[in-house]
Amino acid sequence: MNDDSPLTALMVNFAILSLFAIGGANGAIPEMHRVAVDIMHWMSDRQFSDVFAIAQVSPGPNVMIVALIGFHVAGLPGALVATASMVGPTCIAAYVMTLIWDRFRTAKWRIAIQAGLVPVALGLMAASIYVVADAANPGLIAIAVALAAAIAGYTGRFNPLWVFAGGAILGLAGGL
């Protein structure tokens, strides 16, 4: 595998991202977009928002978007390399931390780190929403669907699956 290989690029980019994904996979969406669309030109805005939608509606962790990006870039090996790189470093960290967690879980610095990361995660979540919405360039009806979904999600009275189904049907019915 030479250095220009897309597999190397997938591995390096997602392994780095794995360690900076504060607040989980949804906070890492802007960086995925920056790398996949702006820098590497692996996909268009349209394709990025499509794979985001597919990952959201698929069962399983939302981080599965990296498998979709990887597959688009380099087929099955791409999907496997991207996924392994995105979860590998943080899983090793999780294993080590599990063994030593009890020693410092009540330490003041541990609590400060956790509390300090919450507002960063919140800002990144907002950034993710903005980046995906901007890439999708939605029309008025799409915005109305998003608003309805936000209310449904906030009140928690509907299974997310129904919200997705509603969005899909409305999308099919009238060009959003």
Place this chain on the structure above:
Amino acid sequence: MSDATTPTQPTLARPSLAELFVAFAMVSMSGFGGALPWARRKIVDQKRWMTAEEFNEAFALAQFLPGPNVVNFSVVFGTRFGGAAGGIVTLAGLMGPPLILVTILAWLYDNYGGADLIERMLTGILAAAIGLMVATMIKMAKPLFARGLHWSPLIALTAFVTVGLLHWSLPLVAIVLAPISIALAWVRP
């Protein structure tokens, strides 16, 4: 391998590696819109492998780490119950089945994605997904803004503007902003 990871409190049933795999595969495949509520239901309510308190503690550790929370959680949980082998098994259960499914979807999308019908459906799903993320964001923001005058909304706003509006590199922003935020959390919690 398992000495350091033996749970401190007795649990009602000690799962085998096969049980761990099946449990996380089921949680993963039913986890639309985030697997956490399903993981809680399975682990605390149905299997009683952990108390609610132990679950929250394990999830706090998963959140403490960067990367996908539920993936971290699977490793934390598996390691607690079965050492390194347990961690690998729960991770495989969580990631394996959806990876197969998503790969099939990726193949379908690369071959038929351009079709008008598919594009319209995906636009609708995307709008719904964005709405659900907005709901999650509001729930996250509420306790932060409820404290009155505080530094944390300013940190959140900075992250949003730099990473979202200005498209700056996330690793770069995180390296600068996270230590500032942690320092503020230390002096003014």
